[in-house]
Amino acid sequence: MKIATYTRHDNLMEKPRMAAMMQRLHGASIETYPINAGSDIRPGTDLVLSVGGDGTFLSASKRVGEAGIPVLGVNLGRLGFLSENSPEESCEALLSGRYEIEDRTLLKTSIEGEILDAETSFWPYTLNEISVLRSGAAILGVDVSIDGNRLPTYWADGLLVATSSGSTAYSLSVGGPICTPDAKVLIVAPIAPHNLNVRPLVVPESSRIRISLKSRDDRVMFSMDNRNVLLPPSAVIEVEVAQFSLKRVRLEKSSFIKALTTKLFWGEDIRNGSEQQ
Numbered sequence: 001m002k003i004a005t006y007t008r009h010d011n012l013m014e015k016p017r018m019a020a021m022m023q024r025l026h027g028a029s030i031e032t033y034p035i036n037a038g039s040d041i042r043p044g045t046d047l048v049l050s051v052g053g054d055g056t057f058l059s060a061s062k063r064v065g066e067a068g069i070p071v072l073g074v075n076l077g078r079l080g081f082l083s084e085n086s087p088e089e090s091c092e093a094l095l096s097g098r099y100e101i102e103d104r105t106l107l108k109t110s111i112e113g114e115i116l117d118a119e120t121s122f123w124p125y126t127l128n129e130i131s132v133l134r135s136g137a138a139i140l141g142v143d144v145s146i147d148g149n150r151l152p153t154y155w156a157d158g159l160l161v162a163t164s165s166g167s168t169a170y171s172l173s174v175g176g177p178i179c180t181p182d183a184k185v186l187i188v189a190p191i192a193p194h195n196l197n198v199r200p201l202v203v204p205e206s207s208r209i210r211i212s213l214k215s216r217d218d219r220v221m222f223s224m225d226n227r228n229v230l231l232p233p234s235a236v237i238e239v240e241v242a243q244f245s246l247k248r249v250r251l252e253k254s255s256f257i258k259a260l261t262t263k264l265f266w267g268e269d270i271r272n273g274s275e276q277q
């Protein structure tokens, strides 16, 4: 077996728990090598080990790109929804082969208009969400069409389109619903809308979403997971589900509902504790 390791913080690989994991893998004749860019991935690689938190997992997914190599998230970060496994659990799973590979939907974005200030080369795929945000003080008007059906204009800080994987990320902060990872839906949610009567909308994954903007500022911020570009307000953004998915390694003990309770404290209520006693 050949494993590529990716981390945003090199010192994590030197932590005793990671060093012990690597030693056990090497002892079982598993070859490992570090990558920075997607082009570092060698032919015949079976898996990418993402070492860090969810942010690292998002970056690892970008490096895998369309290659279809499964990503296993080892959580040495903070929250860890995408990257949820300890080094010890990950090592056991790799040595025993007891894990599954699940497909996670990616979004594909096309932009009509000039990209003003790209931090990195534009890669149109995202695992969590895309969001469009005001870059100055002025309110943003966001027009959205879903399969050609126009919604009333949102007057807001911005708008996001999230996948089920992204439902526990930025979408959660703007009042979006939590979706189990296998739910084949997209969430369209305004960010800080200046209205009393708007709600996040859930649409099927087959939807084609077209976004256009009105702003008094000369640029808007467009975010794709943990990457940003600046666009002119005249840009038109089209979002649909990508033709390929991200292969995520899921360990046997993994439970999305358990993660909601242990990491986001869902259901934390003094009455629930007393019932269980």
Ligand code: NAP
Pocket (backbone or CB within 6 Å): 052, 053, 054, 055, 056, 058, 077, 078, 079, 080, 081, 082, 128, 129, 165, 166, 167, 168, 169, 170, 171, 173, 224, 225, 226
């Ligand atoms: P970051 O700003 O350093 O961290 C964002 C936080 O979101 C981290 O705690 C991260 O978990 C968590 N996170 C990322 N993906 C998640 C997911 N699918 N489910 C649950 N939590 C998740 O940025 P980052 O780590 O590079 O992640 C980029 C993501 O941050 C974006 O895709 C967006 O969803 C989110 N974000 C949220 C807000 C907001 O809530 N107001 C604003 C901007 C961006 P770890 O601690 O495990 O890394």
